[in-house]
Amino acid sequence: MVVGVLRLELRLHGVHSLKEKRGVVQKLLARCRNRFPASCAEVDHQDLWQSAALGFAVLSSSEQVVDPILQRIEDEVADSGLAELVSSEIEFIHC
Numbered sequence: 001m002v003v004g005v006l007r008l009e010l011r012l013h014g015v016h017s018l019k020e021k022r023g024v025v026q027k028l029l030a031r032c033r034n035r036f037p038a039s040c041a042e043v044d045h046q047d048l049w050q051s052a053a054l055g056f057a058v059l060s061s062s063e064q065v066v067d068p069i070l071q072r073i074e075d076e077v078a079d080s081g082l083a084e085l086v087s088s089e090i091e092f093i094h095c
Helices: 018-035 063-079
Strands: 002-011 039-044 051-060 084-094
Touching: 002 063, 018 039, 018 051, 018 063, 051 063, 063 084
Parallel strands: none
Antiparallel strands: 002 051, 002 084, 039 051
């Protein structure tokens, strides 16, 4: 069993409050939940309105299944136009 974990650090442009940030983050998370078999959440920077950290997890029997899903999630967020991707990190946990 393999758990793939993706962490994305984002910079939000044109956002001037935590309420606006919440709208952008919720839109990104909903889009990924609907398109990919992954668990997702905002995992850091909840009190900063110009930054967000999103976490995604995918579970499968093989790393070859998990990796492309996480790569597509990263591409989806980066290409959304809602936020600038500052950094990304993928980790695989073999159980």
